[in-house]
Amino acid sequence: xxxxxxxxxxxxxxxxxxxxxxxxxxxxxxxxxxxxxxxxxxxxxxxxxxxxxxxxxxxxxxxxxxxxxxxxxxxxxxxxxxxxxxxxxxxxxxxxxxxxxxxxxxxxxxxxxxxxxxxxxxxxxxxxxxxxxxxxxxxxxxxxxxxxxxxxxxxxxxxxxxxxxxxxxxxxxxxxxxxxxx
Numbered sequence: 001x002x003x004x005x006x007x008x009x010x011x012x013x014x015x016x017x018x019x020x021x022x023x024x025x026x027x028x029x030x031x032x033x034x035x036x037x038x039x040x041x042x043x044x045x046x047x048x049x050x051x052x053x054x055x056x057x058x059x060x061x062x063x064x065x066x067x068x069x070x071x072x073x074x075x076x077x078x079x080x081x082x083x084x085x086x087x088x089x090x091x092x093x094x095x096x097x098x099x100x101x102x103x104x105x106x107x108x109x110x111x112x113x114x115x116x117x118x119x120x121x122x123x124x125x126x127x128x129x130x131x132x133x134x135x136x137x138x139x140x141x142x143x144x145x146x147x148x149x150x151x152x153x154x155x156x157x158x159x160x161x162x163x164x165x166x167x168x169x170x171x172x173x174x175x176x177x178x179x180x181x182x
Contacts, residue, residue: 027048132154134172159175
């Protein structure tokens with residue numbers, strides 16, 4: 001019988017799925033043809049249900065060859081997506097008034113590439129822009145006072161993603177230089 005579910009087991013399953021190794025889970029091992037006779041139909045169903053879409057992926061891998069690694073599947077192979085997983089993150093509160101003050105001062109135009117959603121998309125894009133913290137909230141020791149003019153800058157989502165390609169994020173000046181060099 002499968003063990004009753006607890007938080008540690010869920011974390012272990014999630015860690016293996018996130019690492020791209022569903023084949024190493026107890027559930028996947030139970031579903032192997034050589035072990036299936038040892039388990040009841042209910043237990044097999046529970047194992048497949050816990051794996052979600054990964055159980056289908058494991059069946060595809062089993063029929064296509066010995067490699068269980070997704071990056072080694074042949075081109076044209078179908079991939080299973082949409083499996084539910086538990087994700088734990090730290091979320092830092094942002095003050096919507098500080099965001100509004102930043103946009104009121106700088107405008108809703110990217111300070112890196114000058115992209116304007118309103119100019120490109122009209123009314124649909126009016127006022128849309130990301131706001132980047134020059135000092136990452138994750139590096140603070142909790143709540144701190146933010147100055148929307150000194151600490152925040154409006155950036156388009158593409159530039160925002162590029163700023164965060166490095167950890168800690170690169171400076172706006174560094175990204176501007178990279179953009180102009182490219």
